[in-house]
Amino acid sequence: MRSAIASLPASKIREVANAGLGRRDVLAFWFGESDEVTPSPAREAAIASLQAGETFYSHNLGLPALREALSAYMGGLHRPVDVERIAVTSSGVSALMIANQLLLEPGDEVVAVAPVWPNVTAQPVILGAQVKRVSLGVRDGAWVLDLQRLLDAITPRTRAVILNAPNNPTGWTLTREEQQSLLDHCRQTGTWIVADEVYERLFFEPGPRAAPSFLDLAEPAERLIVAHSFSKSFLMTGWRLGWLVLPTGFSGEVAKLIEFNTSCAPVFVQKGGLAALAQADEAVPALVGRLQACRDALVPRLASLPGVTVALPRGGMYAFFRVEGEDDSLAFAKRLVERHGLGLAPGAAFGDEAEGWLRWCFAARDPSRLVQGVARLADALRL
Numbered sequence: 001m002r003s004a005i006a007s008l009p010a011s012k013i014r015e016v017a018n019a020g021l022g023r024r025d026v027l028a029f030w031f032g033e034s035d036e037v038t039p040s041p042a043r044e045a046a047i048a049s050l051q052a053g054e055t056f057y058s059h060n061l062g063l064p065a066l067r068e069a070l071s072a073y074m075g076g077l078h079r080p081v082d083v084e085r086i087a088v089t090s091s092g093v094s095a096l097m098i099a100n101q102l103l104l105e106p107g108d109e110v111v112a113v114a115p116v117w118p119n120v121t122a123q124p125v126i127l128g129a130q131v132k133r134v135s136l137g138v139r140d141g142a143w144v145l146d147l148q149r150l151l152d153a154i155t156p157r158t159r160a161v162i163l164n165a166p167n168n169p170t171g172w173t174l175t176r177e178e179q180q181s182l183l184d185h186c187r188q189t190g191t192w193i194v195a196d197e198v199y200e201r202l203f204f205e206p207g208p209r210a211a212p213s214f215l216d217l218a219e220p221a222e223r224l225i226v227a228h229s230f231s232k233s234f235l236m237t238g239w240r241l242g243w244l245v246l247p248t249g250f251s252g253e254v255a256k257l258i259e260f261n262t263s264c265a266p267v268f269v270q271k272g273g274l275a276a277l278a279q280a281d282e283a284v285p286a287l288v289g290r291l292q293a294c295r296d297a298l299v300p301r302l303a304s305l306p307g308v309t310v311a312l313p314r315g316g317m318y319a320f321f322r323v324e325g326e327d328d329s330l331a332f333a334k335r336l337v338e339r340h341g342l343g344l345a346p347g348a349a350f351g352d353e354a355e356g357w358l359r360w361c362f363a364a365r366d367p368s369r370l371v372q373g374v375a376r377l378a379d380a381l382r383l
Contacts, residue, residue, distance in 0.1 A: 012349035020337040027373045028343035033237040034363035045275035049268035058264045060255040062088025066270045069277045078215040085246045087254045090262040092198050092229025092242035097123050098257045099194050099225045104129045108159040115354035117168045135353040142311035143170035156189045164196040169350050169359040170320045171313020176212045192223040201233040201284050203315040204292050211315050220248045233284050234276040241273045297367040301374040317363040327356045342376040
């Protein structure tokens with residue numbers, strides 16, 4: 001086995017979840033998904049596709065109708081995106097891996113803003129690249145970017161910078177001004193930007209329909225790849241359907257990589273995605289409204305607990321908080337499961353920068369579950 005693979009850490013979130021496996025009394029908020037099922041139009045479209053016998057291969061880049069729908073969807077949120085720049089993938093994580101495969105050689109340097117979903121930094125390592133982490137800082141419980149520190153880390157040696165914003169787990173979101181500064185800097189250094197914008201629609205600031213995107217600033221042929229997924233905004237985590245927005249002229253090469261990874265996304269899954277997009281104008285804002293209500297039910301209650309540091313996240317579906325005196329997040333998370341029936345993700349799962357923190361996914365159909373969870377945390381803190 002390659003040493004890079006053997007040294008990859010196992011999921012600490014799964015480790016905590018395994019501690020509560022089979023217990024029906026656990027309130028589980030550890031995984032990054034809503035407890036709502038996929039809306040019926042997507043499910044019905046997939047069923048109809050299966051019943052019609054659509055169980056064969058499709059085009060590497062995705063069904064033409066889905067690519068056209070994604071082109072229109074992205075163009076409605078940002079600048080126009082030509083359909084030839086769209087590649088459908090078998091999940092958002094596959095989209096990111098294909099982007100890395102497209103760009104990275106063994107020994108290349110990658111800069112990543114952390115803490116972050118561990119797949120983002122593991123994928124370059126799997127491909128033999130070296131990852132330089134630039135940590136966000138904490139101010140009044142909120143995670144913030146030292147932009148100059150990030151710019152200083154990106155040099156002509158840097159092949160790519162990978163950013164997940166809105167961020168999992170912190171909720172940190174790039175501003176338009178930060179994106180412009182970063183784009184200008186990467187133009188000078190020749191560095192690619194790989195933007196994981198999966199959570200862009202889960203954005204709670206008044207006015208915009210989505211968080212700031214590099215697609216609003218970059219020209220079609222620039223060194224920018226944006227990864228997306230149906231998982232979060234469309235409640236389709238188990239479907240494994242995503243897409244890439246590529247620079248002009250790259251779709252042929254990406255088609256080869258998709259062929260060598262998964263060949264194509266299943267037709268019936270793509271038909272579900274097509275139906276989800278048709279409902280996006282109504283379904284996504286309604287989901288964001290429910291998530292905002294959940295966020296606003298959870299975060300102030302957490303903030304009221306003694307010793308808890310937390311800030312209201314601008315985007316995503318997570319409250320990221322710490323408890324004074326609890327510096328081993330994995331041990332604390334296991335203790336919360338075993339003794340109090342509360343399932344949270346340990347901050348250590350997202351990098352050393354987040355040790356001592358906990359992630360709480362607030363994507364719940366019933367906000368009262370969140371209130372119950374806070375009561376269990378309060379009981380734990382009183383012991």
